[in-house]
Amino acid sequence: MGRLLLLNWYKQILYWIAIISLSYVLYINIIQHKKNILPDLSTLSNELWVVILVFMYQVMNNLDFSSTKAAERREKYISKNFKILKKKYGSLIHNLTNNEMLDTVVYAILIYEDFNRPRIVRWIEYFTFFLTTKSKTLGIMQFKTDRYIGDKESVLLGTQKILDKYQSLKQSPDWTYYENDYQVARDIIQDYNGGESYSSEVMNLMYTIQSQSYPNLVDELLT
Known part of the structure; x- marks a missing residue:
């Protein structure tokens, strides 16, 4: 898992x-x-x-173990998975976004989706997809499709969807009402997979990724 x-x-x-x-x-x-x-x-x-x-x-x-240790394990898990994902898909993602702030949104969604749909679960999804051929979320980035896609293509399509939403927000009349990057990121994440709980958890992942791997982040979304 x-x-x-x-x-x-x-x-x-x-x-x-x-x-x-x-x-x-x-x-x-x-x-x-x-x-x-x-x-x-x-x-x-x-x-x-x-x-x-x-x-x-x-x-x-019923032993209550330290929550500090649990937080350390969580941060270690995020750090390790970020490095693996960046090595595999880093150039693909950044070539599309050309914005490190937007990259952190993509990685946060990737880590969250990979956690909830680990490899063994994705194999089962592929198996059921081939049996039914119905539209289904596939690949590591859980992109909805009616045709077979692998992990790499799901990252490509998922990142493109995020980029398209970001660009549509910039062109919308509501763009002037955004006060900071995190409001923009929240709406992008909610568009990718609706739900307050989803966006909140992915946003927390994004904060952690930024603090761990992008301490000197200069790119912005609200430009």
């Missing part, structure tokens, strides 16, 4: 140890010998270990 960097491995290992240990003990003491699952009241004091193990698992399941 491409999400290894987002996992809290310390918590996952605790889960594995607890689940495997409890499963093993239950198998050895109950399932293997086909004992009655209900405890024998005469030996109840000797079977309190079951209650203790369940309690320990519940405690670990």
Whole structure:
């Protein structure tokens, strides 16, 4: 799924140890010998270990790990994926946009769509597309189409759609009402895939990409 960097491995290992240990003990003491699952009241004091193990698992399941670590994993995930995507599609994207601010909008959408539609899910989408041949969002940038497109073409078409929306905004009478670049970016993102939640999450990704990889950003959208 491409999400290894987002996992809290310390918590996952605790889960594995607890689940495997409890499963093993239950198998050895109950399932293997086909004992009655209900405890024998005469030996109840000797079977309190079951209650203790369940309690320990519940405690670990409710552990509240630091949100700082989660934020660090998120930033590392974004940074790594940005570098991979820029290496693959950087020249294609920038040759179309010729604007680094607009590039960050494209990368934010790319990372968001890739997260929600990882490679294995996109394979399933291709499979269903070939079966039904109905119009469908395909490729890493989830561009809606009625014909087969690969990841690279989806980036090309998706970036062109973003650029077309940006240019149409500049030519519209409402252009004078925009106060900053982020209002422009928000409307471009909403046009790509409607919804307040979508635009908010992609905007947050865009801010992170800018702070990580474009600290000296000079290009503007509102020009």
